[in-house]
Amino acid sequence: MNIITRAQAGLRPPKYVNRGAMLAQSTCHYNGPDIIVSGKKTWDHSKCAGLVRGIQNYHMDAKGWSDIAYNFIICPHGYTFEGRGLNTYNGANGTTSGNKSSHAVMCLAGEGNTFTDAEKVEFRQCVEYVVSKTKCHSGCMGHRDHKSTACPGDIRYKWVHAGMPVPKPTSEPVPEPIPDLRKASDAMVVIRKKNPTQRLLLWNGMTIVGHDPLVTVTPTTPTFEADDVMWELLVDSAKYGNTFVDPRPKD
Ligand SMILES: [Zn+2]
Ligand SMILES: [Zn+2]
Numbered sequence: 001m002n003i004i005t006r007a008q009a010g011l012r013p014p015k016y017v018n019r020g021a022m023l024a025q026s027t028c029h030y031n032g033p034d035i036i037v038s039g040k041k042t043w044d045h046s047k048c049a050g051l052v053r054g055i056q057n058y059h060m061d062a063k064g065w066s067d068i069a070y071n072f073i074i075c076p077h078g079y080t081f082e083g084r085g086l087n088t089y090n091g092a093n094g095t096t097s098g099n100k101s102s103h104a105v106m107c108l109a110g111e112g113n114t115f116t117d118a119e120k121v122e123f124r125q126c127v128e129y130v131v132s133k134t135k136c137h138s139g140c141m142g143h144r145d146h147k148s149t150a151c152p153g154d155i156r157y158k159w160v161h162a163g164m165p166v167p168k169p170t171s172e173p174v175p176e177p178i179p180d181l182r183k184a185s186d187a188m189v190v191i192r193k194k195n196p197t198q199r200l201l202l203w204n205g206m207t208i209v210g211h212d213p214l215v216t217v218t219p220t221t222p223t224f225e226a227d228d229v230m231w232e233l234l235v236d237s238a239k240y241g242n243t244f245v246d247p248r249p250k251d
Contacts, residue, residue, distance in 0.1 A: 014067035020089060025140055026104075027142065041112060045077040052073050052108070069084075069091040072106070075109075139160075
């Protein structure tokens, strides 16, 4: 979770604070149908703190409220701006009981802006953070579950009621396939081992260029311990052409 504190965002202190133990699921809000910043539907993260300050000014000065209405604000770049914070009654959920029981988590983007993966991940982490720090129920509902309103838009409303699915992390590297030398059109191929314990099964007649000293595979060298990250295998194409017989024993 990437929290930006009130001080970091330059928010004003609240006029007053009402705190109490909150118990219900968090409530999702959006910023409106279509958020346009400097003429565009996407914007740099450097603009986000200013947008949050603008909402706070509107709520405190035009609406006369004590503070920005929301407990937390999530930006499309994957950051959580601290609003009223944990176990603090809000002014966003539309009913007195809703304001006193459910943390209001607002998306800085709107229905017409891209619902980014970073926003989904951060929103979910914020809701789970609320659950971990309070007695609140897990999960999330939408503003329209409290009262009749378009908020938080159909896209985010369906998403929170689907259990806030987030994309799977992509950190798992995709293993490179070992090339099939029998189909190689070039005599020189590069082969990488997939994991530290992998043994390479080599074809008779290959020379391992990246290994010192050079190793030429013979029929008595059916396997070779792979202790380098990458080797180049030089195939004697004059001898074998582009067709090779795979000597590996059949499983
Ligand atoms: Zn709302
Ligand atoms: Zn941002």
